[in-house]
Amino acid sequence: xxxxxxxAANFLLVLPSRxxxxxxxxxxLPPTLAYLGTLLILPGMVLAALLxxxxxxxxxxxxxxxxxxxxxLIGYSGFFGLAWLAIALxxxxxxxxxxxxxxxxxxxxxxxxxxxxxxxLAMGLVILALYARGADFERRRRLVYAGAALxxxxxxxxxxxxxxxxxxxxxxxxxxxxxxGGYVSGSGxxxxxxxxxxxxxxxxxxxxxxxxxx
Numbered sequence: 363x364x365x366x367x368x369x370a371a372n373f374l375l376v377l378p379s380r381x382x383x384x385x386x387x388x389x390x391l392p393p394t395l396a397y398l399g400t401l402l403i404l405p406g407m408v409l410a411a412l413l414x415x416x417x418x419x420x421x422x423x424x425x426x427x428x429x430x431x432x433x434x435l436i437g438y439s440g441f442f443g444l445a446w447l448a449i450a451l452x453x454x455x456x457x458x459x460x461x462x463x464x465x466x467x468x469x470x471x472x473x474x475x476x477x478x479x480x481x482x483l484a485m486g487l488v489i490l491a492l493y494a495r496g497a498d499f500e501r502r503r504r505l506v507y508a509g510a511a512l513x514x515x516x517x518x519x520x521x522x523x524x525x526x527x528x529x530x531x532x533x534x535x536x537x538x539x540x541x542x543g544g545y546v547s548g549s550g551x552x553x554x555x556x557x558x559x560x561x562x563x564x565x566x567x568x569x570x571x572x573x574x575x576x
Contacts, residue, residue: 368543433544
């Protein structure tokens with residue numbers, strides 16, 4: 363559901379550009395992010411199922427904040443990851459969705475070679491934060507912050523190397539769309555597992571059974 367909201371959000375955010383300006387953003391971003399959604403939806407479903415099977419319910423505010431943050435990180439790194447792949451694999455010559463190349467001067471630069479290790483390390487820290495056994499919320503948050511800092515650094519390196527306006531706007535919209543999709547996903551953990559998954563000492567109140575009308 364979060365991925366579908368991500369795709370819908372980016373389409374609606376970009377839609378005005380179809381009628382304003384050249385429409386280049388509209389022709390580039392929705393097909394590109396649809397490609398990203400296709401790549402992520404199956405592994406995302408598997409990871410979500412594994413996470414949901416072992417996750418206690420959480421307060422709605424915390425669940426939506428964490429979901430929005432992780433979603434924004436996925437949207438941000440995912441966009442730059444596709445831009446990196448388009449250059450590394452020459453996708454503009456293979457796929458119509460990548461006929462527009464953003465950050466074209468990135469290839470061969472320090473940022474090009476540093477992007478993959480920084481992003482993989484960031485992804486590892488976030489996954490560790492989500493799946494680590496016995497870690498409290500503060501430790502998980504520190505891991506996510508560290509991963510986010512590395513991911514942001516990798517993206518900023520790309521932008522600093524080749525400040526392409528279309529790429530920068532695309533990254534911002536992808537990040538915002540990811541945050542919206544993550545917010546929807548995170549709201550599900552306020553109800554995850556029902557009352558059986560309320561952690562010990564939590565402030566979450568059990569739902570009272572509804573009385574049938576007489």
